[in-house]
Amino acid sequence: MTDLTGQPAIPEPAERVALNTALLANGTETGFLDDQGRPAPWPDDIDQWRPETGDPTTHQPGEQPF
Numbered sequence: 001m002t003d004l005t006g007q008p009a010i011p012e013p014a015e016r017v018a019l020n021t022a023l024l025a026n027g028t029e030t031g032f033l034d035d036q037g038r039p040a041p042w043p044d045d046i047d048q049w050r051p052e053t054g055d056p057t058t059h060q061p062g063e064q065p066f
Helices: 013-026
Strands: none
Touching: none
16 A cells, blocks of 8 residues: 555544535635536545556657656
């Protein structure tokens, strides 16, 4: 699993509710967007999210990575 040292911790559900309420009250965004692209509160299931990882890509000599 990825080492999250130095990364901000995911708030507990009760703390997320308090943060979402405070952010809504002063108009600050969480950085999350809903399906229509509007600012959204912290997702309820964020503590179940797992990073997606894949196999590293191998490039041929002289091939650009993009």
